[in-house]
Amino acid sequence: EPEVTQTPSHQVTQMGQEVILRCVPISNHLYFYWYRQILGQKVEFLVSFYNNEISEKSEIFDDQFSVERPDGSNFTLKIRSTKLEDSAMYFCASSDSGGGNQPQHFGDGTRLSIL
């Protein structure tokens, strides 16, 4: 069964450094998402992306964050200057259509640790 893949599985970065989290969504999917889960807390929406542009973003997704689909297969999340509070598990998801009734398929996540 096709799946969403994320790399790396664990990223350790010094505070203030830039980090790029990578995702390969399911190949025929058109909608892409990033979520994060701070340890012990619930999964929170960050951003959705369709047709090469952001369709919605949360208040968490400030100017330090950006997303990109640099080619036909990858979807990346960049954090420009990391803060301690960015430490979390970041999940990428994709779906084959919008409208809310199609399930989103999640990757296994990247655990980001900011020192």
Next chain:
Amino acid sequence: AQSVTQLGSHVSVSEGALVLLRCNYSSSVPPYLFWYVQYPNQGLQLLLKYTTGATLVKGINGFEAEFKKSETSFHLTKPSAHMSDAAEYFCAVSDLKSSGDKLTFGTGTRLAVRP
């Protein structure tokens, strides 16, 4: 805004016993509802979804959930727990804003299964 409440952050049952995980949502319009399961160090796996039609939906691994509009609930059940069901379970509602279909998650319920 949509919201999801999961009563009970931890639930413990004996192997073979009924599993009942509670989920209530708030929505001003008919929602799309999902249950996801997260095994340790893994991503979120879709268990089942409700969009329209039959209010009792069946999912993978013997789980099912019933959408009750009058109670704004979408509780997850399984008649007989198995050791392999031990995981964290998340209820989610799809945001029906025209700009996107982000998922809003509950805080999760960790299910323990006693031998």
